[in-house]
Amino acid sequence: MSLTARERVRVELIGEIKTVARRHLAEHGSSALSLRAVARDVGMVSSAVYRYFPSRDDLLTAMIVDAYVAFGEAVMIGDATVRRSHYLDRWMAATAAARAWARTNPQEYALIFGSPIPGYQAPTDTVDPAAIAPMILLAIAADASAAGRTLSVPTDRPVPRSVRSDLRRLAGVTARDLDVAVMGRCLMAWTQVIGSISFELFGHLHNVIDDYDAYFAFQMRGIALDLGWGG
Amino acid sequence: MSLTARERVRVELIGEIKTVARRHLAEHGSSALSLRAVARDVGMVSSAVYRYFPSRDDLLTAMIVDAYVAFGEAVMIGDATVRRSHYLDRWMAATAAARAWARTNPQEYALIFGSPIPGYQAPTDTVDPAAIAPMILLAIAADASAAGRTLSVPTDRPVPRSVRSDLRRLAGVTARDLDVAVMGRCLMAWTQVIGSISFELFGHLHNVIDDYDAYFAFQMRGIALDLGWGG
DNA sequence: TGAAAGTCAAGAGCACTGCTCTCGTTTGTT
DNA sequence: AACAAACGAGAGCAGTGCTCTTGACTTTCA
Numbered sequence: 001m002s003l004t005a006r007e008r009v010r011v012e013l014i015g016e017i018k019t020v021a022r023r024h025l026a027e028h029g030s031s032a033l034s035l036r037a038v039a040r041d042v043g044m045v046s047s048a049v050y051r052y053f054p055s056r057d058d059l060l061t062a063m064i065v066d067a068y069v070a071f072g073e074a075v076m077i078g079d080a081t082v083r084r085s086h087y088l089d090r091w092m093a094a095t096a097a098a099r100a101w102a103r104t105n106p107q108e109y110a111l112i113f114g115s116p117i118p119g120y121q122a123p124t125d126t127v128d129p130a131a132i133a134p135m136i137l138l139a140i141a142a143d144a145s146a147a148g149r150t151l152s153v154p155t156d157r158p159v160p161r162s163v164r165s166d167l168r169r170l171a172g173v174t175a176r177d178l179d180v181a182v183m184g185r186c187l188m189a190w191t192q193v194i195g196s197i198s199f200e201l202f203g204h205l206h207n208v209i210d211d212y213d214a215y216f217a218f219q220m221r222g223i224a225l226d227l228g229w230g231g
Numbered sequence: 232m233s234l235t236a237r238e239r240v241r242v243e244l245i246g247e248i249k250t251v252a253r254r255h256l257a258e259h260g261s262s263a264l265s266l267r268a269v270a271r272d273v274g275m276v277s278s279a280v281y282r283y284f285p286s287r288d289d290l291l292t293a294m295i296v297d298a299y300v301a302f303g304e305a306v307m308i309g310d311a312t313v314r315r316s317h318y319l320d321r322w323m324a325a326t327a328a329a330r331a332w333a334r335t336n337p338q339e340y341a342l343i344f345g346s347p348i349p350g351y352q353a354p355t356d357t358v359d360p361a362a363i364a365p366m367i368l369l370a371i372a373a374d375a376s377a378a379g380r381t382l383s384v385p386t387d388r389p390v391p392r393s394v395r396s397d398l399r400r401l402a403g404v405t406a407r408d409l410d411v412a413v414m415g416r417c418l419m420a421w422t423q424v425i426g427s428i429s430f431e432l433f434g435h436l437h438n439v440i441d442d443y444d445a446y447f448a449f450q451m452r453g454i455a456l457d458l459g460w461g462g
Numbered sequence: 463t464g465a466a467a468g469t470c471a472a473g474a475g476c477a478c479t480g481c482t483c484t485c486g487t488t489t490g491t492t
Numbered sequence: 493a494a495c496a497a498a499c500g501a502g503a504g505c506a507g508t509g510c511t512c513t514t515g516a517c518t519t520t521c522a
Contacts, residue, residue, distance in 0.1 A: 006498075006499090031262050034478085034479065035480065035481090044501090045500065045501050047482080047500080047501070047503095048499075048501070050481075050482085051499065051500080056481090113435075114345045114346025115261070115433065116341075116434065127438070130435070154456075157452075157453065159449065160442075160445040160449055162442035163442060163446050163449045166439065166441055184450070185453075187450075188423060188453070188454075191423060191426040191427055191430055191450075192422060192423060192426060194435075195422040195425060195429070198429070199422055199425070202344075204344075204361070206358075207358070208397065208401055208418075210396075211393035215393075217391075218415065219415070219422075222388065225385075235519075236518085237518065237519075265507085265508065266509070267507080267508065267509080268507095277510085278472070278473075278474095278510085278511080278512090279471050279472070281509095282469080286509080287508095287509065
């Protein structure tokens, strides 16, 4: 059945609140996101907003979920613009898309990859959206591995039992027959992507790197080459 | 000459305020750090604290500087416990010390490696303390490289001109004759250290990695082996 | 030694916040 | 038509960062 008039205006209002909140977030940062200020912009009194978001943290959680989804979609689109069999190009496009999204939406990026909001723990709503982006990068790795392109990864290094089991479990989600050593490198690669973007956005490479574009691409290419996706 | 009575009580009071603030920070998180609450704990009225810290951000900046110094010292001590010529062991000890400090002081770690405080930009006071830890890791690389232990790093990959210049400039600070390719890998390694710790602390590996101890050591060892510090 | 200058703690006050509660009104259901 | 749920508005509470003024205390210097 269709929604009642009241339900329709409710989802619409929730959307409007989120839109205004997103604007405030981008302009003033997460800690300055004021429920009262958002309410003023929407044209409501603050207590009315509480009918739609039980607390400020709930509004923030909605922002986080949306940010994860938007980030994941950006990476997905980046990956999708390239021929499936060109693993290096897919990796470069997907990671460049991740960085571009982060630079366009720094506050939302900080929301999901910066320090967690104090006194707030991510509800389960965020775990699925959070997995979108890394899953795409894993898919590239799985495709490349299936095509036999990960032979240059050293597999003679000992992998502790517990690490092996963790990596196997992770591989079971999408890339069932990915070698454990390759899986470990994929996780390192994912860490490197977010670490590099965070360093750039949070200013940790200030006065160290001037040409972030070239530096990021250089590092991402190095990772892909280490994984044997070159050529 | 010595300090006057007034100056002495002043530095003492600044220290006490910082100590209480550090406790509040550890207990309630950075965004809940209230100048008024700190003042109450110190036994002053809030306006009195403003004589010592012109604003809340200044108090936070002091916390950031202290955190950088403490973090850097922890890494330094970790590195210092190992024979200078054992590069792999030094790397493992230094990075383990970094992770241990972060796990012991998560809020202070988040302060320096999490999202920057909105509307706040790090003053120049923080750049020197911020460099302590990465400089130590660079020193390990420089020592290893001087001993000819970085031959396994591929140097046949093209390095863009701007990246080459950035890396050369960085090398000029401590490790003058470090190869550009090795320098790039060192920066990747540093990114990996902070990225891995942040992922763990900020919960991005929740339900992915169970045995963080083993995982972190495994990844750090892999990085060192890639750099040719094995054996 | 004594006055001027500087420093200090305290308190009141402003504008803001998250959040709760109550009060009529509107809407959907029975 | 009657009732319950949902709703917007307003008042109010406790807390925040920060400013300003006031009166007391030190330090400095003539």
